[in-house]
Amino acid sequence: MTRRPKEDRKRLLGGLDLGGTKIQAVVLDEHGTVLSQTRRATPQEGGPPAIVEALAAALQDVTQPLELEPSALTGVGVGAPGAVNAATGTLLQAGNLPGWSGPYALAEALTKRTQVPVYLGNDVQVAVAAEARLGAGRAYRSLLGVWWGTGVGGGILLDGQRWLGRGAAGEIGHTVVRRGGARCSCGRRGCLEAYAGRGAMERKARKALERGEKTRLFDTMAEEGKDRLTSGVWLKALKKGDPLAVKLIDRALRMLGAGIASAVNLLDVEAVILGGGLGTRLGQPYVDQLRVLMKPHLFVPQRPPDLHLAGLGELSGAIGAALLAEPAAEVLAPRGAPPA
Amino acid sequence: MTRRPKEDRKRLLGGLDLGGTKIQAVVLDEHGTVLSQTRRATPQEGGPPAIVEALAAALQDVTQPLELEPSALTGVGVGAPGAVNAATGTLLQAGNLPGWSGPYALAEALTKRTQVPVYLGNDVQVAVAAEARLGAGRAYRSLLGVWWGTGVGGGILLDGQRWLGRGAAGEIGHTVVRRGGARCSCGRRGCLEAYAGRGAMERKARKALERGEKTRLFDTMAEEGKDRLTSGVWLKALKKGDPLAVKLIDRALRMLGAGIASAVNLLDVEAVILGGGLGTRLGQPYVDQLRVLMKPHLFVPQRPPDLHLAGLGELSGAIGAALLAEPAAEVLAPRGAPPA
Numbered sequence: 001m002t003r004r005p006k007e008d009r010k011r012l013l014g015g016l017d018l019g020g021t022k023i024q025a026v027v028l029d030e031h032g033t034v035l036s037q038t039r040r041a042t043p044q045e046g047g048p049p050a051i052v053e054a055l056a057a058a059l060q061d062v063t064q065p066l067e068l069e070p071s072a073l074t075g076v077g078v079g080a081p082g083a084v085n086a087a088t089g090t091l092l093q094a095g096n097l098p099g100w101s102g103p104y105a106l107a108e109a110l111t112k113r114t115q116v117p118v119y120l121g122n123d124v125q126v127a128v129a130a131e132a133r134l135g136a137g138r139a140y141r142s143l144l145g146v147w148w149g150t151g152v153g154g155g156i157l158l159d160g161q162r163w164l165g166r167g168a169a170g171e172i173g174h175t176v177v178r179r180g181g182a183r184c185s186c187g188r189r190g191c192l193e194a195y196a197g198r199g200a201m202e203r204k205a206r207k208a209l210e211r212g213e214k215t216r217l218f219d220t221m222a223e224e225g226k227d228r229l230t231s232g233v234w235l236k237a238l239k240k241g242d243p244l245a246v247k248l249i250d251r252a253l254r255m256l257g258a259g260i261a262s263a264v265n266l267l268d269v270e271a272v273i274l275g276g277g278l279g280t281r282l283g284q285p286y287v288d289q290l291r292v293l294m295k296p297h298l299f300v301p302q303r304p305p306d307l308h309l310a311g312l313g314e315l316s317g318a319i320g321a322a323l324l325a326e327p328a329a330e331v332l333a334p335r336g337a338p339p340a
Numbered sequence: 341m342t343r344r345p346k347e348d349r350k351r352l353l354g355g356l357d358l359g360g361t362k363i364q365a366v367v368l369d370e371h372g373t374v375l376s377q378t379r380r381a382t383p384q385e386g387g388p389p390a391i392v393e394a395l396a397a398a399l400q401d402v403t404q405p406l407e408l409e410p411s412a413l414t415g416v417g418v419g420a421p422g423a424v425n426a427a428t429g430t431l432l433q434a435g436n437l438p439g440w441s442g443p444y445a446l447a448e449a450l451t452k453r454t455q456v457p458v459y460l461g462n463d464v465q466v467a468v469a470a471e472a473r474l475g476a477g478r479a480y481r482s483l484l485g486v487w488w489g490t491g492v493g494g495g496i497l498l499d500g501q502r503w504l505g506r507g508a509a510g511e512i513g514h515t516v517v518r519r520g521g522a523r524c525s526c527g528r529r530g531c532l533e534a535y536a537g538r539g540a541m542e543r544k545a546r547k548a549l550e551r552g553e554k555t556r557l558f559d560t561m562a563e564e565g566k567d568r569l570t571s572g573v574w575l576k577a578l579k580k581g582d583p584l585a586v587k588l589i590d591r592a593l594r595m596l597g598a599g600i601a602s603a604v605n606l607l608d609v610e611a612v613i614l615g616g617g618l619g620t621r622l623g624q625p626y627v628d629q630l631r632v633l634m635k636p637h638l639f640v641p642q643r644p645p646d647l648h649l650a651g652l653g654e655l656s657g658a659i660g661a662a663l664l665a666e667p668a669a670e671v672l673a674p675r676g677a678p679p680a
Contacts, residue, residue, distance in 0.1 A: 083640065142505065154606070163498060165482065165608020166643070174639040175602035179517050179595060188637055190598070255519060258530070262515035266494070266603055268505020297528060299514040300423070303506070 014062065014076035014116070015322025016055050017123060018042065020096035020150070023054055025062035026315060027073070028322040032134045034315060038062045047099035052109045059114060071115045075325030078106065079123035079317045083168055089120040095185075096150065119324040124276075125170055126320030127310075128155025129162050131273050133323060135311035142269040145310075146172055146260055147276035148252075149231070151185070152193040156267070173197065177259045192259035196252035198278050202229040208244055215244035231281035238282075253286065257293030265299040275310030284309055354402065354416035354456070355662025356395050357463060358382065360436035360490070363394055365402035366655060367413070368662040372474045374655060378402045387439035392449045399454060411455045415665030418446065419463035419657045423508055429460040435525075436490065459664040464616075465510055466660030467650075468495025469502050471613050473663060475651035482609040485650075486512055486600055487616035488592075489571070491525070492533040496607070513537065517599045532599035536592035538618050542569040548584055555584035571621035578622075593626065597633030605639040615650030624649055 012035070017024040020042060027036040038061040043050040055078065059070040070076070082094030089107020094100040107118040121129075128145030131137045137145070141160050147153040152173030156163040163169055173193035174186055181190030185199060194200050205217050220240070221233045237245035260272055274287055291307045298304055310316055352375070357364040359382060367376040378401040383390040395418065399410040410416070422434030429447020434440040447458040468485030471477045477485070481500050487493040492513030496503040503509055513533035514526055521530030525539060534540050545557050557569060557577045564573055577585035600612055614627055631647045638644055650656055 156606070158498060158503060163607070166610065167608065168640050169606065169608035171605040171608075171639045174605045174637075175515075176517055176598040176637055177519050178521075179598040181518075186639070258516040258519040262602070263606055265511040265514045266496070266509065266606065267503070268507065268509035268511075270506065297514075297516055299511045299526070300508050 012066075012068070012073050013322040013325045014059055014070065014073045015318040015320070015325075016058055016076065016078045017127075017317030017321055018051070018055065018078055018080045018097070019123070019317075020081065020098070023058045024315065024318040025058040026318040026322055027062055027066060027068075028319060032319070032323075034319065036062050036065050037315065037318070042098065044098045047101075048104045048106070048109070050099075051097065052106065052113055055110055056113045059116075073116050073325075075117045075119060075327075076110070076114065077119045077121060077126065077321035077324030078110065079121050079126040079321035079324075080106065081123045084120050084122045085167065086119070086121055086164075089118060091120065117325065119327075121321065121324045122153075122155075122170075123317050123321075124153030125155040125162065125164065126324055127275060127312075127316040128157065128170070128273065128320070130312055130316045130320030130323060131275065131310050132157045132162075134319065135316060136273050136308040137271060140269075140271045140306070142267070143271040143273055144172070144260070144263055144267060144269050144305075145170075145273045145275060146256070146279070148196065148198075148256065148274060148279035149276035150199045151197045152256075152259075153276070154263075156269075158267075158269070172259060172263055175259050175262060177255050177262075192255055195255035196259075198229065198231065198234070201234075201248045201252060204248060205229060205244060213244055216240060216242045217245050231277045234278065235281055249282075249286075253289055253293050257290055257295075258297050260290070261294040261297030264294070264305055265297075268300075269305055271306040271308060273308050273310055275316055277314070280310055280313055352406075352408070352413050353662040353665045354399055354410065354413045355658040355660070355665075356398055356416065356418045357467075357657030357661055358391070358395065358418055358420045358437070359463070359657075360421065360438070363398045364654065364658040365398040366658040366662055367402055367406060367408075368659060372659070372663075374659065376402050376405050377655065377658070382438070384438045387441075388444045388446070388449070390439075391437065392446065392453055395450055396453045399456075413456050413665075415457045415459060415667075416450070416454065417459045417461060417466065417661035417664030418450065419461050419466040419661035419664075420446065421463045424460050424462045425507065426459070426461055426504075429458060431460065457665065459667070461661065461664045462493075462495075462510075463657050463661075464493030465495040465502065465504065466664055467615060467652075467656040468497065468510070468613065468660070470652055470656045470660030470663060471615065471650050472497045472502075474659065475656060476613050476648040477611060480609075480611045480646070482607070483611040483613055484512070484600070484603055484607060484609050484645075485510075485613045485615060486596070486619070488536060488538075488596065488614060488619035489616035490539045491537045492596075492599075493616070494603075496609075498607070498609070512599060512603055515599050515602060517595050517602075532595055535595035536599075538569065538571065538574070541574075541588045541592060544588060545569060545584060553584055556580060556582045557585050571617045574618065575621050589622075589626075593629055593633050597630055597635075598637050600630070601634040601637030604634070604645050605637075608640075609645055611646040611648060613648050613650055615656055617654070620650055620653055 011030040083092040124147040145155040154170040154172035178190040182194040184191035184194035351370040423432040450458045464487040485495040494510040494512035518530040522534040524531035524534035
């Protein structure tokens with residue numbers, strides 16, 4: 001990496017993808033190119049103040065290889081899991097963040113700590129925006145992003161613009177695929193996430209194990225040195241043909257097929273982008289299965305939407321977060337242009 | 341009605357709401373006011389040519405009280421049940437129209453017959469657009485219209501504009517509320533319409549009757565001189581407390597609650613407008629029930645969308661159809677302005 005002249009630095013954007021277990025940080029230039037990336041653990045104690053410290057430290061880590069201070073960035077975006085008030089930079093609720101309860105003015109706190117303008121968005125919404133702008137969705141004016149991970153999130157692009165509704169649009173994981181069905185972590189019943197979310201699948205797998213069902217899922221978990229069924233553990237178990245893993249992933253895919261097809265029947269978008277930890281880890285063979293499983297539920301089956309795997313991988317969230325800070329920067333490369 | 345000067349007539353729009361059993365016609369002035377309305381039966385034989393003749397006759401009927409020929413109208417819009425190519429004026433498929441199979445260039449045929457520019461749209465989409473413009477949705481920039489009748493249709497307004505997707509958006513009736521559930525008339529399983537559509541409910545009621553379940557639904561139908569369970573028959577049976585009617589309408593409302601809440605979780609619109617034959621006939625008490633039944637499925641229950649009954653009643657489809665012809669006319673009253 002050559003040193004960049006000072007005037008160029010002025011247009012660098014920081015992106016922070018805040019997850020329940022890790023913080024992914026990037027620095028993006030004006031072409032949407034990732035100049036630096038780092039990752040650190042999300043503190044499991046200390047609540048919001050500890051998380052703000054960790055975000056500031058992640059910014060320090062990610063700017064350091066560029067020989068910059070965080071304050072040299074034009075702006076920083078944070079993608080956070082939960083309901084967000086983008087206008088005030090407040091994270092309203094965040095069930096997946098340790099020690100988080102009630103609204104917290106995250107953007108203000110991080111701005112105070114780093115002396116950089118901070119913008120806040122929902123993690124999945126910004127990841128989908130990144131895919132639409134720089135990833136698998138670049139060719140489309142309308143798309144639905146489905147982020148398949150611990151939960152099932154989503155984001156919508158219509159007519160080239162993010163559709164946020166009153167701020168909470170895209171919650172495809174909490175569309176009802178079986179009224180009165182499985183209990184969801186949100187407290188409701190029959191949500192798509194209650195069948196397809198990695199968290200829900202792990203709970204289901206543990207119950208099956210207790211009942212004496214045969215599975216190597218938890219042995220695989222132990223072999224990998226994990227304490228939960230990560231996407232990598234699921235993939236390994238699937239590759240070994242573990243019957244429980246196959247059964248639960250099949251069920252998840254069938255429910256995803258119904259839920260995504262329902263959303264397509266409502267929105268008639270050109271494309272669906274599958275991302276998220278589990279989506280990107282399982283990859284193309286499962287995207288192909290999903291395509292087949294959606295079809296029986298499509299109202300216009302002869303004209304299905306295109307279906308793609310997310311193109312930016314696990315950086316989509318951090319890149320999308322950085323794009324939140326665009327208003328603070330000079331204009332990035334126009335939408336649809338490939339990254340340099 | 342006073343005779344209007346000739347130059348004013350130039351801005352009159354005709355609207356035709358083409359249904360499976362009847363054609364509703366209106367003439368609309370430049371303020372969106374209905375100057376004339378008539379209704380005639382949809383021919384049950386003769387296929388598309390007979391229907392085009394009936395549409396032309398309906399135009400003759402509705403312009404006659406205004407002492408006008410149809411050719412004096414600036415433009416005519418047709419709302420038709422089924423998939424529509426608005427650009428070519430072709431009705432692609434229309435399962436509910438007698439003798440209709442395959443695409444038919446309806447707009448072209450009716451233009452030839454009447455010498456007026458004809459515009460084609462989907463019946464529910466145009467009805468929702470009319471509600472958004474002149475009815476219960478006037479105060480909102482984003483809304484979901486749910487048309488509860490023989491089937492369950494829908495239409496979406498986002499940021500003040502109709503959202504049509506690739507032409508078929510809004511099919512909330514074919515969102516899956518119970519994967520693997522009841523068989524829908526569309527051939528798929530578990531669609532909202534398979535539980536809440538009047539057609540599906542009638543099939544269910546007939547089966548219950550055959551099984552010996554007690555109901556006065558069909559006696560009421562006979563008393564009303566009908567050969568099917570019309571919205572009026574359902575309402576009468578409900579008022580008498582008929583147990584089967586109550587059971588099936590309750591089930592329909594629960595499924596509507598889940599399906600509409602799912603759509604709201606995805607789109608986060610400001611408002612939901614309930615219309616359609618059954619919706620408008622059952623009226624406010626059932627809208628209030630629906631509000632309660634949606635809530636358990638809303639992802640942000642503390643901020644539900646407003647829920648209203650359609651304000652234009654059974655004319656919404658014909659008024660919306662007339663609005664399709666606006667491009668041919670001078671500009672109508674601006675969106676949001678009350679009808680004169």
